[in-house]
Amino acid sequence: MKKEITFTLNKEKTIMEVDPQWTLLHLLREVLEMTGTKEGCGYGECGACTVIIDGEAVNSCLYPVMEVEGRSVMTIEGVALKDGSLDPIQQAFVDEGAVQCGFCIPGMIMSSKALLDKKDKPTEEEIKESIEGNLCRCTGYVKIVDAIKSVAGGR
Amino acid sequence: MKKFDLIGKDMKRVDTASKATGEALFSGDLILPRMLVGKVLRSPYPHARIISIDTSKAEKLPGVKAVITAKDMSGDKWGVFKYTQDQQFLPTEKVRYVGEEVAAVAAVDEDTALEALSLIDVQYEPLPAVFTVDDALAPNAPLIHDVYPSNINIHVKIDVGDVEKGFSESFLVREDTFTAPEDSYFQGEPYAVAAQFDNAGNLEIWMPNAGPHLKAKPLSNVLKIPLNKVRVRKITIGGAFGGRSEIAPADVICAFLARKAKRPVKIIYTREENTVATRQAHAMVTTIKTGVDKEGHVVARDITCRMDGGAYSSTGPIAVSVPFLCMEQAYRMENIRYNGYRILTNKPIRGMFRTHGRAFACGVDTQLDMLGAELGIDPLTMRLRNARQTGDYTPTKSFVASCGMTETIIRTGEQSGWKEKFGKLPPFHGIGIGTNSVQTGFPMGIRGGSQAFIKLNEDGGITVITGIVDNGQGNDNMIVQIAAEELGISPDDVQLISADTEVTPSDPGSYSMCETFIGGNAVRLAAQDVKMKLFKIAAGEFGVGEDELTARDRKIFVTSNPEKSMNIAKAVRIALSRNESISGEGSYWPNVDAKREWVKNPYGQLSETFSFGTVIVEVKVDPETGQVEVIEAWAAQDVGYALNPKVIEGQFEGGFAMGGQGGMLSEFHQWHEGRVLNPTHLGYMVPLAIDMPKINNIIVETIDPNGPYGAKEAGMSVAMSAAQAYSGAISNAIGVYLKDFPLTPDIILKAIEGKGKREQ
Secondary structure (H helix, E strand, C coil), X not given: CCEEEEEEECCXXXXXXXXXXXXXXXXXXXXXXXXXXXXXXXXXXXXXXXXXXXXXXXECCCCEHHHHCCCEEECHHHCCCCCCCCCHHHHHHHHCCCCCCCCCHHHHXXXXXXXHHHCCCCCHHHHHHHCCCCCCCCCCCHHHHHHHHHHHHCC | CCCCCCCCCCCCCCCHHHHHCCCCCEHHHCCCCCCEEEEEEECCCCCEEEEEEECHHHHHCCCEEEEECHHHCCCCCECCCHHHCCECCCCCCEECCCCCEEEEEEECCHHHHHHHHHCCEEEEEECCCCCCHHHHHCCCCCCCCCXXXXXXXXXXXXXXXXXXXXXXXXXXXXXXXXXXXXXXXXXXXXXXXXXXXXXXXXXXXXXXXXXXXXHHHHHHHHHCCCHHHEEECCCECCCXXXXXXXXCHHHHXXXXXXXXXXXXXXXXXXXXXXXXXXXXXXXXXXXXEEEECCCCCEEEEEEEEEEEEECCCCCHHHHHHHHHHHHHHHECCCEEEEEEEEEECCCCCEECCCCCCHHHHHHHHHHHHHHHHHHCCCHHHHHHHHECCCCCECCCCCECCCCCHHHHHHHHHHHHCHHHHCCCCCCCEEEEEEEEEEXXXXXXXXXXXXXXXXXXXXXXXXXXXXCCCCCCCCHHHHHHHHHHHHHCCCHHHEEEEECCCCCCCCCCCCHHHCHHHHHHHHHHHHHHHHHHHHHHHHHHHXXXXXXXXXXXXCEEEECCEEEEEEEHHHHHHHHHHCCCCCCEEEEECCCCCCCCECCCECCCCCCCCEEEEEEEEEEEECCCCCCEEEEEEEEEEECCCCCCHHHHHHHHHHHXXXXXXXXXHCCCXXXXXXXXXXXXXXXXXXXXXXXXXXXXXXXXXXCCCCCHHHCCCCCCHXXXXXXXXXXXXXXXXXXXXXXXXXXXXXXXXXXXXXXXHHHC
């Protein structure tokens, strides 16, 4: 039995018929075809599916779709500015050489954006903790942390 | 050196903005009209005869559009080499590991596909299985393949000089055995394939790959269609690290499902499938005997390595050889014997991996430290005394055209304060060093060279067409950077068509660190070909010689009189109006010995050039918990010339994380009767952001005589030398040389305890 949910997706009011068994990730990738959010494991270990819900970074692969009712969801597709230019955190990832294969990057950006939206000048430890649930196999995390720091310092 | 506009600069990678917005599409992101979901049925047994497969119930399930088994295929066996053809993409007689493909379905959605799998009835007769090299070699062990007696799949034998004489003349000889379990890649992106046929029978297929042409040929063979009907398409690839080079059963299965269902099919592997059913890296037991003179120079070395290859050959002959070759490149040694055995077991298939086996490189280096300790020579000096030098030949007869090994040792030593620290640190505080070398390509038959085309447009922009693939390391950017530099245009003026077998010419693939050296040279030559054609036109217009011209800022001008200039666009328009070709072509074939063969003739030029590197790490070990804290690290590599320093730093850091932090401290698989008990990221314990120490990158440049702008490759050796440095540093901290990797807390605590007992 499908049910109707109403929520905000990337600042737009969205009404969807959903199967209550779905995860939010299923709705995003399979139904809405928003493939910027990645699935790297499907059980909340790798963080590639991270989205921001009411300001908090969460693994959308574990998030029951019915829980989205009334909430505000931001995905990687909603991060770039209205004129199409990159958000400062996206730009920092590009500028600092933090992107290699790129599979983990949407999730990394969502986790770090959630931190930066909450905290103007996070410490290096807070930065590392904000992405401890986002696994990257290419970079050794060094330039990713540099990228987040460069935005945090520039505020 | 000549000043460049783009080369040698921290250029922002052309592919990264679309990755940062989520727009870059990976194979699993593809959505094709009427696309079906493909799923694979896998063996629950490590070794069993297939008695029967009944798919009739699955076929009748509404929503199922195709079911395939071995009956749908020709039964041909695949192998990278003629003498290793032993794997059917769906087996007819036996399954040989838990997780091997048995049948597959394509259905309208995932639930239906999974239900269909449960309706396939496979009758097996379980057979005795072997899970370790020792069991596989036991006298009455079951044979996994009839064609490999004693389950010995590959034996590489190298014998140079007189090893026995060398030992007898040595001042000191040691023999030690080092072990390590298999490692896993854990690429960010789980394996995924999408395939469709058009009504003319042309296959379009997308998958992670380390060379689209390496995938296309076996697809052509098994599908019995010509190569020009196999279109491996370019797609963003989420990491390879040595894997993803060969054809995978998933590629073939997806294509067969799409052909049978007459609809597009996409298979996305679960994380468990990616771990078990793509490739793993070899577990190994390495026995090393080394003789040195009084000054620590290696006089003779004899290495025997037994590698657990899993159920099939895969890239076996290469995987058995490369760990040894890296070390024979890194260190001078005149009398050397190597016996490398790849033994088959009923475990997942093992292929090539970035660190080429922890027990090999770490064994050679740990033993060098042990020998040094007995002689009273510190590890850094031991390496300086044995370091490979420019102009040398390796034991297996490769000329070393450029070598910055000594410089990497000296600079890491200076920056880390080695002299002030080694032997002077407090208890449980240590420092260690590792050095290594990698290739920039191998002899690869007809696939050994790369070609590139460049097409000019009338607005002065270009399209580069090349088979070079980007697995995430930045090869796309390298192509754009080289082409734009040569033609004096902006990276924005360059369009790239790459890694697509319909239109791009042959290329070895990113396998073996050869893309910059071989593919990059081909792109450079193609750009120079175009430039010469443009110069010919401009020279005529200006009444000067072609060698008096420069291309820069989208213009061609007289070098001595830049006022005399024309836009490149104008030169193109002149060429068009005169019906003169201004397309460019470049081709590069590396200077390697085509007669060299991994097993039959392992001598001759292996690779045109080699890179060399050193890592030093400083650690603290908690004697109560066995936990290791890395205080700081220094990573150096001779990259030839740094085309894009920031990209190279990223390669160093990533290699350090995988080979050192993950590979030496935490990563290993647990098993029960051939079944992987920890197939997930956190079970396997890949490093997290909070685990990483401060890494100081030291780029050493030797300007290789034949690399593009002097470049070789960008940091591969760091993964291995980091592992070696961790091993040395932890041994140094606890005062016990460790021989079984990875160095998990229980191994470290046991070593500390054993040392305490001995001292009592």
